Amino acid sequence: MPDIISNLPHNVIDVILIRMPCKDAVRTSVLSKKWRYHWCRRTELTLDESLWNREDLNPTVRFREIINQILTIHEGPITKFTLDIVHLKRSPEIDNFILFLRNHIQDLVLHLPLGIQYTVPSTLFTCSQLRHLNLYFCSIYHPSAFEGFDKLISLELCGVSTSSELLESLISHCPLLEKLEMSILEDLDMIEINAPMLKLFTFSGDISSICLKNVPRLVEASLIGDIEQTESLDFAKIFESCSALEQLSLNFLNSEFIAEEGYRVPRRLPVNLNNVRRFDVPDILLVESYKLSYIICLLRSFPNLEYLELQVVDEDDSDTDEDEEFTEESLQPETLSDLTFNHLVEFQLGSFKGGTSEMQFIKHLLANSPVLEIMVINQQFLDEEPLDTREKIFNEISNFPRASPKAEIVYKDFS
Known part of the structure; x- marks a missing residue:
């Protein structure tokens, strides 16, 4: 009976070996003389x-x-x-x-x-x-x-x-x-990123040290990191040439924003980023703070936003951020007064607990999103509340005015 394994063509053996883990490929050297050193040709x-x-x-x-x-x-x-x-x-x-x-x-x-x-x-x-x-x-x-x-x-x-x-x-x-x-x-x-063909950029570190100087084709960016001094975070420099940007994920982690007395976050970027369609904020506290001010600054600068996702930090933990000037204050309507979502189709809110600031943001968004189709609220943490409390919150949200006749509110548990 012919030895099929020993008589396989070299090109077939090459294909077999390249699909095997290196350790197993080396072990094939015991199969026959023909296989003994064949793994040594792996590319x-x-x-x-x-x-x-x-x-x-x-x-x-x-x-x-x-x-x-x-x-x-x-x-x-x-x-x-x-x-x-x-x-x-x-x-x-x-x-x-x-x-x-x-x-x-x-x-x-x-x-x-x-x-x-x-x-x-x-x-x-x-x-x-x-x-x-x-x-x-x-x-x-x-x-x-x-x-x-x-x-x-x-x-x-x-x-x-x-x-x-x-x-x-x-x-x-x-x-x-x-x-x-x-x-x-x-x-x-400061690191100036000069990469004219760049399409995807992911950065973890001190966000304020980044300047996207020449990235005209950048489509997707993810920025994760801490900020030591609030006034050093200049979004105008970070997004200096991001005219093609479509997706942005921004995570300030556990930064304690410290700013000189009298410093205020800019209301918007010098130039709108008209191509941004998706904005993800994996970790945000919906109280008036420097972090939230920066997020709202960007939202004002993304006029064509279609998808927004916020992962909310528990408002009950807000007293741990003692360095944030506005931490103890709930989100006020005037803070959001000029913020519209004319193209927003979907909004996802994570870790919802029914806090004052969360409810205020939901109310504003529903009233200023004329083409909204779906609002998904993660009620995982709300499940800990008594049934009558949950029903009261759901009823209040369902009675908020909606600019979009198609807007549907869906409650999910993603645990």
């Missing part, structure tokens, strides 16, 4: 703790052995490489391996050990074929001779250590960059 490799997850092995030593084995016996190019060693206690040398990858690598992921800040070798910045680059927990300092990644379309930097100047330079030297994700743990100076 895609992933090295993670599954390869050395044995109690009798020192992980760092085993990792070094695997790297040396690949350098010795691998044939042909590697176009996609993922290294995930975040749980190693030490960061092994990977400089020679980056050098080995340099000429052909297109997709590179380096998840390096936490808290060690390994400095990636300058060789990385000579990988001219890179299209996707993902760096976790390392230091990056590109050489002065760096000419750019002229094929890179996505860049993810998480927990990296660098300077504002080098970060700006790196981004501006990626002319085809479409997707940029950054999680910056340290305080940096």
Whole structure:
């Protein structure tokens, strides 16, 4: 009976191996002489703790052995490489391996050990074929001779250590960059994002340090972070060239907004962002505060908004934010007086508890949304209230005037 496995064509074996986890692909070397070194031609490799997850092995030593084995016996190019060693206690040398990858690598992921800040070798910045680059927990300092990644379309930097100047330079030297994700743990100076092809931008850190200087094609942005000084948060700079922006998610986390005496948040942006259709605010306290003032400033500047989602923080916790000037005051009608939602179709309100400010916002929105079709209210926390209390709240909302004859109010529990 013929040995079917041993006689498979090389191209078929290649397809099989590339669809298998790296560890299992290596194990196929015992199948036959024909398979013994076939895994060494894989163009895609992933090295993670599954390869050395044995109690009798020192992980760092085993990792070094695997790297040396690949350098010795691998044939042909590697176009996609993922290294995930975040749980190693030490960061092994990977400089020679980056050098080995340099000429052909297109997709590179380096998840390096936490808290060690390994400095990636300058060789990385000579990988001219890179299209996707993902760096976790390392230091990056590109050489002065760096000419750019002229094929890179996505860049993810998480927990990296660098300077504002080098970060700006790196981004501006990626002319085809479409997707940029950054999680910056340290305080940096203002970073101007110059990426004319950028479509998706995700940022976690000090939001006030970001200036979207040249992003005419940016469609979707997510900003997450803390603000130390309220007056440093200048949305006019942050959204300086976002004329194409369609979706925005903004999360101030647990920022305690502190401002100099007499400071007031601008009522609106200098220029309306007419293309914004969706606005998500995952964490907002609906009391008069600097946070809410910034959200309302943006709402006034999104005249064509179609979808709005607010995830409300419990109003009962408001006394914990002692630094917010207006924290103890409920939302007043005059605060919302010039806020309209002429194109709003759907509104979602999360973590609803029936507080005064929540009810005021719902009432205003229903009265100023002429094309609203659905308002979805998450009543998960309201379920804790007595039945008569819930019925009273529901009845009050149902009696609010509605500008849209189609407006439907739906109560859901998303728990």
